Amino acid sequence: MDTRTIMIFPKFENIHIIDNIRKKYDPLADLVLPHITLVFPFNSELTNEELNFHLEECLRGIPSFEIQLQGFSKQQDKYGNYLFLNVIKGMDEIINIHSILYKDKLEKFDLGYDYIPHMTVGKVSTKELLDKAFDDVSKCSDRFSTLVNKISIEMIGEHEESIIVIEYELK
Template identity: 55%
Template sequence: MSLRTIMIFPEFENMDIIDRIRDKYDPLARLVRPHITLVFPFENEMSNEAIKEILIKRLYDVKPFEIVLNGISLQVDKYGNFLLLDVQKGEEDICYIHEVLCKNEFKQFDSDIRYKPHITIGKFQTEKELNNAYNELKNLDESFTTIVNKISVEVIGKNEESIIVIEKML
């Protein structure tokens, strides 16, 4: 069985800014592209074909939509100390996709933490490191805009690398 994740891999014209920040602060920067997680890592017996059929069935009415990310926030929870790039536009669409998947076939994998769409741009060992990075980046006033037109499923490889196994066009 493989650990899989369902996510959006947005592509922005100014992606280099996100990449530079992640290279400095996100240990996964070299392993997985910037992403918005829809269903957090899960392990089950479902085939990739079965997951693709679920995406087709559950997302039949979801059309491509615009997202805008802007603003930095902090999240400290039982999973770690995170620096986030916040979704300003498209949050309703992303939350709808998350809910329709996590209230049905992927319900057992839903987190107990309130879902807030974002791109993780940093993960830190301590809150002090997190606060230092936040203070460095809190005035970043760059907006990142794109159209979301596909949902991806990745397998997390044995070295934590991202291997895309399904791409469902919207």
């Protein structure tokens, strides 16, 4: 059974800034491109063809939309100490797509958490390191803007690497 996830891989002109932050603070920086997760990792018997059909059903009629990310936040939970780049435009569209995708075939994978769209740019081992990383990135006031016109399904490889298996074009 393959572990898969559904994401947006934004193409920012200034993405090198995000890449540099992730190289410092995100252990997955070399394994997966900067992304916004729509459906969190799940194990399923569904084939890629069935998942592609699910995307087509769910996203039919959803147009491309603009997003902007700026500013940082931090979160500590049972999964770790995270550093997030905040979504400041396109939040409603992302939340809507997240909700739609968790219907029907993927409903059983919805853990019921409040969903706040973001891009993870760091995961560190302690609260102290998180506070330090947050202080560091808070100096960055860059804004990251792009048009989202593609939703991707990735398979997570045995070494945590990202393997894109499906790309759905928003109309």
